[in-house]
Amino acid sequence: MVSQAVILCGGIGTRLGTLTETTPKPMLEVGGRPFLLHLIQEVARHGVERITLLAGRFGDQITATFHGHRLFGAQIEVLAEPAPLGTGGALGFAVDRLDPEFLLLNGDSWIDADLTRFVLAWRRSRERDPALIAQMLPHRVADTTRFGRLVLDGDRVAAFDDKGDRRGEVSGLINAGVYIVDRRIVDLIPRHAACSLEREILPRLVREGRVVAAPVREGAYFVDIGIPETLARVREELIGIRTRPAIFFDRDGTLTRDSGYTHRVEDLHWMPQAREAIALANDRGYFVFVVTNQSGIARGLYDEAAVEMFHRAMQESLAQIGAHVDAFEWCPHHVEAAVPAYRKDCSRRKPGPGMILDLLAAWPVERRRSFLIGNGEVDMEAARASGLRAVRYEGGSMLDILTTSF
């Protein structure tokens, strides 16, 4: 997985009239929260560590809401451009904060896409052709009029024209506003000047043969909030689209080998076909959550940073097969902790249901089809206390267990 995602939040939103008179477009309310928060959660669940929001008009609202926060496992930073620089200029402005490669998303559209798979496709394309600079996400629509249109030759983008006159055929592939970009793209962008990624930079790279496309499945949900009709549609549909069942996995002894307070990255060993099981859960459209007691922290054996590094190593290992965990929850507490700061009878510690309930509150989960898999009695009790079905793992192929548990 790439570690950074950049979200373009500087769109003016003129076509929304009074709705964006005093509100930046990505901050428009959808389901009781800013549209942007949905997007942040969607990006973060694919294992991105850092999300950079490039803000423009009314950027102070975005800064006040998000800057410096840690949300869904990702650190959020906001960079507000001093004057409107366009989508390309905004990237140029942010150059000092960009990783060598990063995900780039429009802050005013939504596509239901597996970003881990998108990154895996990019890695494979780049191995074949290191000169590539960007990968786009194409999406088929009946009317391309409002969007940039793509023509593909195999996985190569052969032509890209930004929105404009569409004579004749209007159906086709559009630019869904999701990219992976090599930071070298910034070399093409004039510094401190307005510049459009879609109209100036990408067409040039396409002519040079340096842009590929990685489609998601046909019929994926796509919508933008650029006009009142589609904003109304998002408000009506997005929560439903986002709601998925979840699998809550215990970690030690269930997904990974339990060698007693396991915390060192070199001790990460997957249980048989556990990675493949997670990939299957991703494919089936389930959230994958890990809920793990980590009283080793309370006992002073390791710290929270070690747990985060271990989970990072799990994500990296999963990314190699295009799989991901959506969120990790751990409980560092214990009633008899050696470390006073962690001495607590915590309801999050299994058999308490706290970690599961926190996840159910933070994510749009369809409870009815959700369940937990664990190897301990505490897992079974935590599931019962949260009203979830529980599956006991007693060894063997996790993929087989999961296949029969849906």
Ligand SMILES: [Mg+2]
């Ligand atoms: Mg266990």
